Amino acid sequence: MKYLVVLFDGMADYPVEQLGGKTPLEYADTPNIDKLAKTATAGLIKTVADGLKPGSDVANLSVLGYNPDDSYTGRSPLEAGSIGIDMKETDVSFRANLVTLTDEPAYEDKTILDYCADDISTEDADVLVKFLAEKLDNEEFKLYSGVSYRHCLIWDKGTLDVGTLTPPHDITGKPIKEYVPTHENAQKLYDLMKKSYELLKDHPLNLERVKKGLRPANSIWLWGEGVRANLMNFKEKFGVKASMISAVDLLKGIGKFSGMNVVEVDGVTGYIDTNFEGKAQAAINEFKNGQDFVYIHVEAPDECGHRNEIDNKPKAISIIDKVILGPVTEYLASTGEDFKVLVTPDHATPLSLKTHTNDPVPFFIYDSRNPKNGVDTFNENTAKETGLFIEVGHTLMEKFINE
Ligand SMILES: [Zn+2]
Known part of the structure; x- marks a missing residue:
């Protein structure tokens, strides 16, 4: 059969x-x-x-x-498995979207223009995520490059108790103030998002994208948290x-x-x-x-x-x-x-x-x-x-x- x-x-x-x-x-x-x-x-x-x-x-x-x-156990762990990350029991994974934010000076004043940075190609995204990983990875956090705008952050001995993390495709066109992580356990996540903007906004590849009429991928957006999936x-x-x-x-x-x-x-x-x-x-x-x-x-x-x-x-x-x-x-x-x-x-x-x-x-x-x-x-x-x-x-x- x-x-x-x-x-x-x-x-x-x-x-x-x-x-x-x-x-x-x-x-x-x-x-x-x-x-x-x-x-x-x-x-x-x-x-x-x-x-x-x-x-x-x-x-x-x-x-x-x-x-x-x-x-x-969450969306991100399933994707993490797909891009070849072998999660430990104590890891928490997050979907890291490459998004386009507006350019107000303060991060919390920005608006989210696009949850997928103009459907960024995997090749472009790979350059940016690897650049971020070089600058931001540490003992606790590691970024992994995935497909198109969909990437992954692993938090070693992280917690799921981080308050509500909003999927970016649900808030396209909205000011992000109401949706950025505010839970005390999520401060490090929020810091990573803010730092990613500082690192990405003037990245040569983004300047190039803007010249070509494409939206820059100028921030990561973290959501979809979960622990290692355990399917029979x-x-x-x-x-x-x-x-x-x-x-x-x-x-x-x-x-x-x-x-x-x-x-x-x-x-x-x-x-x-x-x-x-x-x-x-x-x-x-x-x-x-x-x-x-x-x-x-x-x-x-x-x-x-x-x-x-x-x-x-x-x-x-x-x-x-x-x-x-x-x-x-x-x-x-x-x-x-x-x-x-x-x-x-x-x-x-x-x-x-x-x-x-x-x-x-x-x-x-x-x-x-x-x-x-x-x-x-x-x-x-x-x-x-x-x-x-x-x-x-x-x-x-x-x-x-x-x-
Ligand atoms: Zn759908």
């Missing part, structure tokens, strides 16, 4: 007026989804319990069968050899911590211009190499949701259907071996809200051995109409693999 998960990040949505009152999934051309869904078990699943923040971290852990209550090995948990295919550090980190084979695919961007073919081919290769379970995470629908790109969101869904789901399931069918397919988003990212919600999301499980009376077309409404509702999200993976 082979198991394929195609995770459409942020796919679920509400009806959109400009799409004729349809949801992006309803509007999208999805022949491969619909073909499988006709004989699949479809329903709704609550991937993020009420009261938890509907992040991709918690939601993907749920889909993968991990109870976020006992397996989620996926193979021990479910008895299958698993692979993770994703453009996103967070998912790669989940893959690493759960002992999966994390596949690097060239040209993946996390956006609608990503290398969809490359992901499909990588999945086929993993199956050919003897893996039992492949998780293909595709970020594009989520990004379209965040950016309110009404045309691109259904387009992204159609492309994943055509270029990933179609060819990979065709390959699986061609081998003659039985296989199952799970199609689901992690959470909803409604275009109208430009952010994630806790709404239950539509899913289906196709089992080549066991055709069911499925749904004619698969979307939020038809999934709801089946009446099947998985209220505890992390119980789905067990059903997917063992039923």
Whole structure:
């Protein structure tokens, strides 16, 4: 038996007026989804319990069968794992965004212009983060260079008791005064942020960026704190050899911590211009190499949701259907071996809200051995109409693999 998960990040949505009152999934051309869904078990699943923040971290852990209550230790540790940092039990890690702040003389008077410094390239970011590390690293704190604007600070024998650290993408365009760390245990973190501005503001690479019309990456912003993640090995948990295919550090980190084979695919961007073919081919290769379970995470629908790109969101869904789901399931069918397919988003990212919600999301499980009376077309409404509702999200993976 082979198991394929195609995770459409942020796919679920509400009806959109400009799409004729349809949801992006309803509007999208999805022949491969619909073909499988006709004989699949479809329903709704609550991937993020009420009261938890509907992040991709918690939601993907749920889909993968991990109870976020006992397996989620923060976002940054998962990313730290992905960029190869081996955290000690006593380390606390923080996401260090490279951001763009305005240039008022006092740090606390600044406004945050951009949480990602114009989507800074990994190459540019690497220069700046290494420069900061040279100047700021000490016995207690170490900075590590990651991907694009997403980097990592490790605090040796640090504490999680640092008050509220605000995600910078939630405060774009706002004065930072209300959001800088003020807790007494967070003073060193705040100092690092202030020092990073002094070091970065006149860095030659930033002067160069401004000349090219790009925003300077003139400060770090610390948030997303957590301790070393402790996920049970996926193979021990479910008895299958698993692979993770994703453009996103967070998912790669989940893959690493759960002992999966994390596949690097060239040209993946996390956006609608990503290398969809490359992901499909990588999945086929993993199956050919003897893996039992492949998780293909595709970020594009989520990004379209965040950016309110009404045309691109259904387009992204159609492309994943055509270029990933179609060819990979065709390959699986061609081998003659039985296989199952799970199609689901992690959470909803409604275009109208430009952010994630806790709404239950539509899913289906196709089992080549066991055709069911499925749904004619698969979307939020038809999934709801089946009446099947998985209220505890992390119980789905067990059903997917063992039923
Ligand atoms: Zn998102």
